[in-house]
Amino acid sequence: xxxxxxMVDAITSMEENFAQWYTDVVKKAExxxxxxxxxxxxxxxxxxxxxxxxxxxxxxxxxxxxxENIMMPMFIPExxxxxxxxHVEGFAxxxxxxxxGGDEKLQERLCVRPTSETVFCEHYADIIHSYRDLPKLYNxxxxxxxxxxxxxxxxxxxxxxxxxxxxxxxxxxxxxxxTERMLNVYADFCEQSLAIPVVKGRKxxxxxxxxxxxxxxxxxxxxxxxxxxxxxxxxxxxxxxxAFDIQFTDRANQLQYPHQTSWGMSTRIIGAIIMTHxxxxxxxxxxxxxxxxxxxLPIAQHKPGVLDKARELADRLSAVARVxxxxxxxxxxxxxxxxxxxxxxxxxxxxxxxxxxNQCVLVRRDNxxxxxxxLDELETKIPELLKAVHDGLYQKALxxxxxxxxxxxxxxxxxxxxxEQPGLIKAMWCGDEECELKLKEIAxxxxxxxxxxxxxxxxxxxxxxxxxxxxxxxxKAY
Amino acid sequence: xxxxxxMVDAITSMEENFAQWYTDVVKKAExxxxxxxxxxxxxxxxxxxxxxxxxxxxxxxxxxxxxENIMMPMFIPExxxxxxxxHVEGFAxxxxxxxxGGDEKLQERLCVRPTSETVFCEHYADIIHSYRDLPKLYNxxxxxxxxxxxxxxxxxxxxxxxxxxxxxxxxxxxxxxxTERMLNVYADFCEQSLAIPVVKGRKxxxxxxxxxxxxxxxxxxxxxxxxxxxxxxxxxxxxxxxAFDIQFTDRANQLQYPHQTSWGMSTRIIGAIIMTHxxxxxxxxxxxxxxxxxxxLPIAQHKPGVLDKARELADRLSAVARVxxxxxxxxxxxxxxxxxxxxxxxxxxxxxxxxxxNQCVLVRRDNxxxxxxxLDELETKIPELLKAVHDGLYQKALxxxxxxxxxxxxxxxxxxxxxEQPGLIKAMWCGDEECELKLKEIAxxxxxxxxxxxxxxxxxxxxxxxxxxxxxxxxKAY
Numbered sequence: 035x036x037x038x039x040x041m042v043d044a045i046t047s048m049e050e051n052f053a054q055w056y057t058d059v060v061k062k063a064e065x066x067x068x069x070x071x072x073x074x075x076x077x078x079x080x081x082x083x084x085x086x087x088x089x090x091x092x093x094x095x096x097x098x099x100x101x102e103n104i105m106m107p108m109f110i111p112e113x114x115x116x117x118x119x120x121h122v123e124g125f126a127x128x129x130x131x132x133x134x135g136g137d138e139k140l141q142e143r144l145c146v147r148p149t150s151e152t153v154f155c156e157h158y159a160d161i162i163h164s165y166r167d168l169p170k171l172y173n174x175x176x177x178x179x180x181x182x183x184x185x186x187x188x189x190x191x192x193x194x195x196x197x198x199x200x201x202x203x204x205x206x207x208x209x210x211x212x213t214e215r216m217l218n219v220y221a222d223f224c225e226q227s228l229a230i231p232v233v234k235g236r237k238x239x240x241x242x243x244x245x246x247x248x249x250x251x252x253x254x255x256x257x258x259x260x261x262x263x264x265x266x267x268x269x270x271x272x273x274x275x276x277a278f279d280i281q282f283t284d285r286a287n288q289l290q291y292p293h294q295t296s297w298g299m300s301t302r303i304i305g306a307i308i309m310t311h312x313x314x315x316x317x318x319x320x321x322x323x324x325x326x327x328x329x330x331l332p333i334a335q336h337k338p339g340v341l342d343k344a345r346e347l348a349d350r351l352s353a354v355a356r357v358x359x360x361x362x363x364x365x366x367x368x369x370x371x372x373x374x375x376x377x378x379x380x381x382x383x384x385x386x387x388x389x390x391x392n393q394c395v396l397v398r399r400d401n402x403x404x405x406x407x408x409l410d411e412l413e414t415k416i417p418e419l420l421k422a423v424h425d426g427l428y429q430k431a432l433x434x435x436x437x438x439x440x441x442x443x444x445x446x447x448x449x450x451x452x453x454e455q456p457g458l459i460k461a462m463w464c465g466d467e468e469c470e471l472k473l474k475e476i477a478x479x480x481x482x483x484x485x486x487x488x489x490x491x492x493x494x495x496x497x498x499x500x501x502x503x504x505x506x507x508x509x510k511a512y
Numbered sequence: 513x514x515x516x517x518x519m520v521d522a523i524t525s526m527e528e529n530f531a532q533w534y535t536d537v538v539k540k541a542e543x544x545x546x547x548x549x550x551x552x553x554x555x556x557x558x559x560x561x562x563x564x565x566x567x568x569x570x571x572x573x574x575x576x577x578x579x580e581n582i583m584m585p586m587f588i589p590e591x592x593x594x595x596x597x598x599h600v601e602g603f604a605x606x607x608x609x610x611x612x613g614g615d616e617k618l619q620e621r622l623c624v625r626p627t628s629e630t631v632f633c634e635h636y637a638d639i640i641h642s643y644r645d646l647p648k649l650y651n652x653x654x655x656x657x658x659x660x661x662x663x664x665x666x667x668x669x670x671x672x673x674x675x676x677x678x679x680x681x682x683x684x685x686x687x688x689x690x691t692e693r694m695l696n697v698y699a700d701f702c703e704q705s706l707a708i709p710v711v712k713g714r715k716x717x718x719x720x721x722x723x724x725x726x727x728x729x730x731x732x733x734x735x736x737x738x739x740x741x742x743x744x745x746x747x748x749x750x751x752x753x754x755a756f757d758i759q760f761t762d763r764a765n766q767l768q769y770p771h772q773t774s775w776g777m778s779t780r781i782i783g784a785i786i787m788t789h790x791x792x793x794x795x796x797x798x799x800x801x802x803x804x805x806x807x808x809l810p811i812a813q814h815k816p817g818v819l820d821k822a823r824e825l826a827d828r829l830s831a832v833a834r835v836x837x838x839x840x841x842x843x844x845x846x847x848x849x850x851x852x853x854x855x856x857x858x859x860x861x862x863x864x865x866x867x868x869x870n871q872c873v874l875v876r877r878d879n880x881x882x883x884x885x886x887l888d889e890l891e892t893k894i895p896e897l898l899k900a901v902h903d904g905l906y907q908k909a910l911x912x913x914x915x916x917x918x919x920x921x922x923x924x925x926x927x928x929x930x931x932e933q934p935g936l937i938k939a940m941w942c943g944d945e946e947c948e949l950k951l952k953e954i955a956x957x958x959x960x961x962x963x964x965x966x967x968x969x970x971x972x973x974x975x976x977x978x979x980x981x982x983x984x985x986x987x988k989a990y
Contacts, residue, residue: 070592070634071622074585079650082581103560107552107671108586108624108655109608114548127614130587132624134609135659135670144549146586146610146624156548172557176655177586181613192613193585 045375047314052258057187059308063317063376066187073185073192077301080376083325085195085301089175091227091323092197092299095219101171101199106153108176109144114152118277121151124244128181130192146179151245151270151296154200155278158292164283165204168292169212173199188305189262189512196300202292204284206271209293213269216297217250220265227322228303229427230254230310231435232264233458233507235483240467243296247271253482253507255435256309259456261482261511264306267297305512310431311400317377318399320427321420328416329373330359333366333385343389347382347412355380355416374399379423380416400426439507443492445476448508452477458509462502464495472497479508523853525792530736535665537786541795541854544665551663551670555779558854561803563673563779567653569705569801570675570777573697579649579677584631586654587622592630596755599629602722606659608670624657629723629748629774632678633756636770642761643682646770647690651677666783667740667990674778680770682762684749687771691747694775695728698743705800706781707905708732708788709913710742711936711985713961718945721774725749731960731985733913734787737934739960739989742784745775783990788909789878795855796877798905799898806894807851808837811844811863821867825860825890833858833894852877857901858894878904917985921970923954926986930955936987940980942973950975957986 045058060066065081077085093103109132116122129145147153158170177195185191199216203209217234224230232252242249246268253261272291275281284290311318321327328351332344341361348359358378360369366383373381377399384394396405396415400423407415438457442448451459459479463469473479473496484504495502523536538544543559555563571581587610594600607623625631636648655673663669677694681687695712702708710730720727724746731739750769753759762768789796799805806829810822819839826837836856838847844861851859861873874883874893878901885893916935920926929937937957941947951957951974962982973980 067635067638069585069631070589071585071587074587076585076631076635077583079580079582082583085583086581102557103564104557105555105560105563105655105673107547107549107554108657109549109552109671111548129614130610130622131612132608133611136605136607138659144608153547153554157545157554160545177583179586181616193587195583 045314045316048257048312055312055314056305056308059312059316059375060187065304065308065317068187071192073182075187075191075193077195080325081304084304084307084319084323087323087325088227088303089197092219092223093175095223096173096197096199099171099215099219101173101201104172104174105176106147106150106157106174108147110147110150110152112143112145114156115145117152117155118245118274121245121274125149125180130179130181147176148178148180149296149298150174150176150178150198151200151274152278154296155274155280158202159278159280162202162280162282162292165285167282168202168204169208170202171199172201173197186305188301188308191301194301196298199295199297201295202275202280203294204282204290204292206293209271209295210269213248213250213267213295213297216295217252217265217267220267220297220299221252223299224252224254224264224303225428227320228307228310229320229424229431230264230306231428231432233483233485234487235485235507237266237483238467238470238481238506240470241481243268245270245273247273251483254306254310255431255438255458256306256512257312257434258309259438259458259510261458261507261509262302262306262309263482263511264303265297265299268295270294270296311427312377315371316375318427319377319379321379321424324377324379325356326358326373326376326378327355327420328357328380328382329378330357330382330384331366331369331373332359332361333383333388335361337386339389340384340386344384347384347394347409351412351416354413355420380419398423398426400430441491442496445497448473448479448496449477452479452508452510458482458507460489460491460505460507461496462492462494463504463506464498464500465503466495466498466500469495469497473508477508478510480511482507482509482511523792523794526735526790533790533792534783534786537790537794537853538665543782543786543795546665549670551660553665553669553671555673558803559782562782562785562797562801565801565803566705566781567675570697570701571653573701574651574675574677577649577693577697579651579679582650582652583654584625584628584635584652586625588625588628588630590621590623592634593623595630595633596723596752599723599752603627603658608657608659625654626656626658627774627776628652628654628656628676629678629752630756632774633752633758633772636680637756637758640680640758640760640770643763645760646680646682647686648680649677650679651675664783666779666786669779672779674776677773677775679773680753680758681772682760682768682770684771687749687773688747691726691728691745691773691775694773695730695743695745698745698775698777699730701777702730702732702742702781703906705798706785706788707798707902707909708742708784709906709910711961711963712965713963713985715744715961716945716948716959716984718948719959721746723748723751725751729961732784732788733909733916733936734784734990735790735912736787737916737936737988739936739985739987740780740784740787741960741989742781743775743777746773748772748774789905790855793849794853796905797855797857799857799902802855802857803834804836804851804854804856805833805898806835806858806860807856808835808860808862809844809847809851810837810839811861811866813839815864817867818862818864822862825862825872825887829890829894832891833898858897876901876904878908919969921974923975926951926957926974927955930957930986930988936960936985938967938969938983938985939974940970940972941982941984942976942978943981944973944976944978947973947975951986955986956988958989960985960987960989
């Protein structure tokens with residue numbers, strides 16, 4: 035250990051300073067670090083491996099539903115961005131502009147894509163002519179750029195990674211079905227693969243995507259009670275199709291405009307994983323996407339046979355889990371702390387006495403529960419424990435969300451709850467944007483969504499007292 | 513068929529106009545199309561699926577050797593690009609410059625990465641301190657931008673997709689080993705997965721990468737006899753490390769500069785696949801990376817039982833190949849032409865009489881050889897035939913290259929051969945850049961590489977007659 039530069043320092047506790055805790059985890063778990071360009075992050079190998087697992091999982095869900103990947107140019111000419119009025123108003127203030135190629139000044143500025151509706155529409159105008167060409171179910175994995183003022187790794191960065199699905203359909207009904215289907219894919223992915231419970235709902239007009247007719251969202255609650263929008267799915271109607279002259283001959287030989295959706299999930303979701311499951315010892319990763327699911331730590335590894343046994347187990351168990359054996363000469367204590375920091379779901383300890391007894395110790399990251407297991411049973415025990423970690427994480431997150439979700443019926447209650455209790459607040463709303471603005475001003479909360487699962491809390495709007503149209507989940511958000 | 517808009521038109525023949533043939537194949541096989549931004553292509557779903565197969569194959573080769581993926585920012589500040597003198601001279605004239613973020617003019621221009629040595633080095637300076645931190649074996653998959661004057665899909669585009677490996681090592685020897693190892697990975701991949709034979713060698717100083725001490729290359733020969741540089745691996749010595757102040761404490765507790773490599777393969781390789789294996793019926797894809805390996809075409813599909821049988825076979829055979837069944841109402845003739853155009857390695861035809869006889873017809877794309885096969889033997893026969901297609905493609909490409917590679921010893925022979933015979937030319941060289949320039953001027957050829965497998969053709973340089981140092985492969989190139 036003498037010459038070992040790297041030590042696992044303690045991180046700031048959540049209680050003390052949640053924002054600093056988050057930054058410490060990102061750094062110490064080696065997920066990302068800052069680059070020389072303001073607001074652009076370097077996603078380090080451990081963070082990249084996590085993103086690759088997220089990508090592969092989502093990608094296979096998309097492909098199973100018939101979606102195809104495509105790769106579009108990263109540059110959008112200014113005139114193309116301006117074709118749809120609401121869209122350009124939403125995005126133009128926050129794009130990066132390329133003005134020169136080499137020494138030559140460009141005749142028209144190009145922006146680096148903040149999102150790709152416009153280039154997809156230009157391509158769709160080329161390739162959609164008949165109802166036989168529909169639906170088009172395209173997706174792309176790429177990075178996009180938005181010129182943000184304040185940034186934080188994963189949560190808000192100038193360049194971020196995401197997938198953006200863009201689909202075209204014969205009818206409004208089919209497009210609406212797709213919008214909902216893809217929101218459900220995101221929700222299932224969050225619950226089944228990330229162990230993150232989410233609220234599904236629709237955004238108010240004020241909060242919807244620039245150019246969309248409707249935006250659906252999944253909202254997750256972080257450890258500090260704030261909401262994080264984790265994935266969105268948009269229904270565009272035929273607005274872009276009209277702006278981009280996309281027309282097809284329908285089954286009755288009439289010219290029609292197709293109906294469109296788009297949907298995206300980004301590296302923000304890594305922020306959600308950190309802030310949903312993490313604790314004061316660092317990251318806690320859901321097994322389905324963890325780059326390492328099981329770390330094998332040889333104990334007293336200088337003793338004969340220990341390292342060999344550890345490596346033999348790693349070989350054997352790589353059939354049932356993503357396994358790493360750490361045979362470095364760092365101390366066992368250092369290794370325990372390191373893999374806790376990195377959120378590895380299961381740790382396997384094996385020393386000379388274990389080998390004699392044909393057993394090992396398995397330790398869960400989420401609750402530190404230890405089990406002594408026969409070496410002969412590992413192939414069944416490890417998948418069981420990984421599932422137990424997943425279920426434990428999900429239940430804990432769900433319990434937290436439920437205990438931190440409040441119901442209010444008056445503005446006084448709203449203000450008091452928002453001031454005193456971190457969490458989400460359910461309250462009725464009349465549908466008027468003025469009330470949204472007032473709630474923001476008075477209680478500091480924004481509408482997160484109008485949940486698909488509605489409850490009838492009261493007859494009147496929490497703000498103005500007029501007849502209520504819908505229940506909204508309000509909160510502070512990332 | 514009445515209402516079927518899409519028809520497979522004949523494409524220009526190779527003989528008539530090779531460049532037009534290439535463009536026709538790219539378009540008709542739906543690999544890529546042009547976007548609204550000059551020189552930027554849309555890689556369509558079929559081209560994207562091909563690239564994903566290439567990426568996954570290469571990626572697993574890299575990971576098997578211990579490389580880790582990382583995601584670096586796409587922007588490089590101008591001052592960072594300028595840190596290594598040769599590098600900036602090579603790339604500054606062809607980068608895209610971002611000058612504005614939203615309405616705000618940037619204090620310092622950012623270029624969109626043309627390659628990422630500089631950002632990797634900045635990060636390495638942060639994370640490399642001790643010999644224990646070495647080697648660093650990083651790779652990233654991304655797109656890069658170079659402001660090219662003339663462009664062609666896949667071969668030369670302003671934005672293109674690639675992987676770039678960037679590694680750091682304790683010693684020059686280790687870095688040189690890595691440079692060679694990764695060139696061999698590329699060569700193996702080309703031969704084993706793409707059925708493309710390549711010449712491995714070193715670039716002359718004139719042709720090497722900006723900032724490198726040595727560039728290794730693999731060169732493939734296209735159908736028209738031109739060479740295509742298909743992958744490169746660079747040794748940097750400690751030049752960048754010095755420019756970026758990257759130092760580590762070695763085993764003897766001395767400060768040292770690490771030694772560096774980088775290596776890349778890009779979407780250009782799709783151009784190589786097209787021009788190595790394609791024919792006048794369209795694309796011919798090597799089975800290992802083909803998005804569809806086997807297309808099942810039901811014959812007389814309106815007859816009872818045919819479609820069911822075709823779908824049943826598709827289900828069954830998806831265990832041994834990537835299968836598509838085309839049950840559209842297009843004619844059988846149209847389908848034959850369509851999947852030939854798309855280069856699908858194997859076609860399975862099944863009609864009512866085949867079903868009666870418990871058999872089907874398998875047709876190879878590369879040589880149109882037909883085999884009647886019992887339905888009970890498909891699980892063994894299909895992998896065999898896919899292997900036969902691969903071997904056939906490789907052998908045909910190798911035979912062509914050998915029959916189109918010439919040896920010359922005088923300038924007269926060189927000029928006559930270069931003028932009259934498409935292909936590569938082996939000739940001795942003194943090592944002087946003046947002779948390279950003269951060969952370009954007089955015979956129109958450039959040095960492709962100094963092959964690792966040297967032959968002693970003559971004692972003297974083909975150009976100046978002075979003592980020869982090395983055999984060079986010369987040619988015209990993409």
